[in-house]
Amino acid sequence: MYAVTYELIKTCKQSGARLGVLHTPHGDIETPIFMPVGTQATVKSMTPEELKEIGSQIILSNTYHLYLRPGHELVKKAGGLHEFMHWDKPILTDSGGFQVFSLGPLRKITEEGVEFRSHLDGSKHFLTPEKAMEIQNALGSDIMMAFDECAPYPATKEYVKNSLERTTRWLERCKAAHKNPEKQALFGIIQGGMYKDLREQSAKEITAIDLPGYAIGGLSVGEPKPMMYEVLEYTTPLMPADKPRYLMGVGSPDDLIEGVIRGIDMFDCVLPTRIARNGTAMTSQGKVVVRNASYAEDFTPLDPECDCYTCRNYTKAYIRHLVKTNEILGARLITTHNLHFLLKLMEQIRQAIREDRLLDFREEFFRKYGYEL
């Protein structure tokens, strides 16, 4: 039996989007869902209790970062990542693949794995499918991601083909090395860049390996949005209907809606937390760059339609003051709001699926939102 199973509750008659439940060792997750990112075993500025209060059902954490600091062995000694960071709901960990590939000149890819130098101290490391499994087994996450290569955009067809085929071979090694399949679910990752036939090849190869879930990687890497939507349109139908589908690294409001309409169940992105720390809020009126001088004497909330802690208690003028003076509370208040906004959006999406009106919801939302983040 898989550690994580997907239960389809219903399909939206208007859009085909899926409403489901993901059963995990740390509880059930209603899908479609957005996963806040807690790179270094903390969703920046937030406590676990606050994350739960705004409706976080699962968070993501990073193998690469935790391997370097504090080290997966230490986390294991602490009783695993949940215990270490005081979070008792599900955790998904990425494989570190995306991070080491992003190191550019600091890394070297071979069939065996990736040699890289730490961005912290330049120390040399070697990450392989087996090592990525060892680390994630030590962390004890509910969902572990396969060690893959996320090809850049643009990339030649030859490069992408070689890369996706290596990703398939690495997935087989991941599955073989995974020590704890009854307690942790391993998800495979479909690559193939922006090439339809390569996506088809990868989807076929990856889903041929029996696993509790599959992800789509290599999107939201700089390509135009319509191109991403097109890839989703021809890729998700190739993924098994009885397994969860996770679109990696995507989290702008419009992409979440478009992704769900194309059959996606899970998303993650640093966007809401990262822009919060730069002083930008996602609101029902569009993007609010609260640092702007125009908000200096604006004594209204970030979002007049929002009922989060921040919007109930603070004005743009005050939050702007905090941001301008580099006060920690500024990052906290906007992070809380942005995550609440996206998690509430996902709840609205789930409700629209229940009511078979997700396409209508998209239209209403875009009319109101009026921009792309």
Next chain:
Amino acid sequence: MYAVTYELIKTCKQSGARLGVLHTPHGDIETPIFMPVGTQATVKSMTPEELKEIGSQIILSNTYHLYLRPGHELVKKAGGLHEFMHWDKPILTDSGGFQVFSLGPLRKITEEGVEFRSHLDGSKHFLTPEKAMEIQNALGSDIMMAFDECAPYPATKEYVKNSLERTTRWLERCKAAHKNPEKQALFGIIQGGMYKDLREQSAKEITAIDLPGYAIGGLSVGEPKPMMYEVLEYTTPLMPADKPRYLMGVGSPDDLIEGVIRGIDMFDCVLPTRIARNGTAMTSQGKVVVRNASYAEDFTPLDPECDCYTCRNYTKAYIRHLVKTNEILGARLITTHNLHFLLKLMEQIRQAIREDRLLDFREEFFRKYGYEL
């Protein structure tokens, strides 16, 4: 009638320390009390709700900083500082005097006031007793501090004498300029450095001006602790018994106990919040520099005897990881703990006064604590 009044509840039979209540426009405060510092209209990293949860009864904020950013006129438009920062309990504001004198070569003192350049952009400003009152009237704090000069240590007797006499003249100007005495209480500040006769002169001059409270300034500026205690010993008896006595800028655990024993009712200090952000905790076992490698695999709380949110839920190993990776949550967790520690210490001090055993409590505390922070 004063905006703020002091009610003496009882005097400790063993130590002579005072237990009292300060009645303010934003509620009653049990004294002796420690006031967390919220320099820029925020106690760094904390929400008002969290401050209340750990027992904060009053906070301090800074005229100098708020005058520069966001500006007192803006705070006034927001409905005052309480409304601006979402804090409905009492606020004490300092006068900005200490901050401008600390600017060193950037400021010039005359009888009229202090000309200074902003530490932010070098812009030129002129702070006078009248201006300090105008700013604090706009902020709407419950307790306003007089614009004084805090003489450095060491300083010649002549310098200190001139300085304290100017401080008296400035206090008269503050009182005359104060627009809102029925809603905001102005406290005078006794100076005089480490010279007994000058402290006596200042205490006499300052307390001759009828005000709802008095403070002792110019201590904890680099002098040895026994010298500070000696100054307190001969100064507090010169202060009226029916008014609150505030020792400015003092907040290490030992100084709080020693100050209360010498008749002080109110304290403030950036110490607990500042050292928290550097990764140092105040605990019942002494100082814990959680950044130290020795705590890397310490899976026990910061303080085994503490029941604060941080100690109930997190280990030193995790907090060390947060501090080492510069995560905001690290600053939050230690700040929460340190303020809780000092506020609980004040509650223990009040209880010891109730039980006429503050000298015994001091002995127990020092035996356990075993160090000076």
